[in-house]
Amino acid sequence: MIKIFKIVWQWLDDRLGISVLLSPMKHIAPQDSKWWYVFGSATLVAFIVQVASGVALAFSYISSSSQAYETLLFITNNAPFGRFLRGLHYYGASAMVLMIGAHMAQTFLFGAYKFPREMTWTTGILLLAFTLGMGFTGQLLRWDSTAAWSVVVAAEQAGRIPIIGDWVARFILGGNTIGGATLSRFFAIHVFVLPGIMFAFIGLHLWLVLRHGISEPPVAGKPVDPATYRAEYEELLKKSGKPFWPDLAWRDVIVVTGLIIAIAVAAFFVGPPALDKPPDPSILAADPRPDWYLLWYFALLALIPAKIEGYVMIGFPILIGLLLLFVPIWNHKGERAASRRPWAIAVVCLSVIMIGGLWWEGQQSPWSPNFEAQPLSEKVVGATSGPVFKGGQLFHDKGCLNCHLIQGLGGRRGPDLTYIADTLTRDNMVIRIVNGGTNMPAFGPSLKPGELDDLVAFLETRKRPLRPQDRSPIAENQIFQ
């Protein structure tokens, strides 16, 4: 039996060249390439998970604006393993973004983008852009209310591009508004166009890894000199190189196994993101926001001054993209060790802090009004009748509570007014309410006679309670009188 198997294998191997095809797996790599070098493999495997789970989902998903939502409900609630597969696809995407980020940070900190691997880095940056494009288009294929409104947001953002913005926006919408042509357009981009380009670039990226070799871990005081680097690298491989498979690849396999288990566990126990309401653009109670990997950019657009927003919206991604693409062009030689490149550590740390901080702000979205704010209770208002009670009701009815907090209730868009009477006088309150202020509407025209007095009466009771030690005997006497 084994003999027959061997004969069949030898015949197939001779005719198909399988061994030759797999021989790059045994390329010689520096033996010190250890745990820091696993992120590229992990990214590739996450991509394979995406392709496999995506193909499976496509067996049931219908890319029609009218039916996609129903097929997603079917996949999630009825199809065997459907919920798990949707989860796999979602967490696989998250894993791919995380791994590509880690791979990029490691390559940058190790100076592995320097000579002769400049184009390996550049193709990697393009793959990052395609991955984010896949993430965004993938979110839109989750064709619910959030997805439909996200298309509008994307079109509006594209509309800011000078000269061609309006055309690009119409291209994204598939016409003048969301409709039958919108979803199939993103389906084609997500399933055919971007994956096709990614396959080509992954092939090129891997070819470049083989062509220039896996970079050796950097050594402080041993800068890259393009004139001598290749000879030194060859010498290093001859002296201490090891075949990638299996001597070095086992670490990759361990990490990849952990990654797959983590994705599967999240998919099984946490499940895919819940579907929002149907993609009906006449449902206006929608709050579109991107998935976590683009939430930081969403937050950035909320926090920058409105005057420069249009420029940032278009210019920031272009600037970051160009910076990343051209890093190895102006910095292709010299020290590789992070210990001799403190600015490299600073760039990575600042990027992580910035993205993390903006992501956190995006999660909180303090700039968004709280539409769920409920009327304040009598206990919070501190009265059951009279001007203070009426003012407390008006505080909700006039929308003040959508943007301001009272004892932890309400919105966070404006200042917390729990103790506003400690800082503003009655006159200041009146001026602020009537005329508005920075980022606050003027309520003067919309308040009926008496409503302003009631509102101010309520706000004047918003004082920090006096502690016993703050109460002077005179004040105590006045209270009791």
Next chain:
Amino acid sequence: MNTNLTESSSAPLAETPEEISRRRFFEKLSIALVGLCTAIVGVPLVGFIVAPFFRKLPEKWVTIGKPDDFQIGKTVAVTVIDPSSLPWAGVTAKSAVWLRRVSQDSFIAFSVNCTHLGCPVRWLEGAELFMCPCHGGVYYDDGTVAAGPPPRPLFRYDVRVENGEVQMRQAIVPISTTL
């Protein structure tokens, strides 16, 4: 054997002027034919994909109700069905506008799209404000910007009362090209 083939193919060939001319001709012919094939397949393909750029919106008036369906002074969300939608558009053929009956025969229709990034603004009846959930844009009842990042007032659609029906010009997503 392969090495010999490679060597012989890379060796300089002794070409006569006729051979050179013939070779150049076939080279140019092949490139031209490849270009032609690319154009035959590519032009319709690109045209098909970018067609939405050039699709002109028919100037259609859509009936959204009768005047008596709306109270004077009230602002309500009205669902509009896109009359030129594709048959498979489903619920995406719907859109909405904020409609206010100002007087007996006068109506204002505001776009529901925030001029900042297009998110759906909500009307707060008591506050008489439009508010956007995305980045906190706020508009007064006349659609002018009250607070937040919107660069311009809410767009308005043309509305008319014709043959006892309230009609508005077809709703499209207004694109704020501010740069």
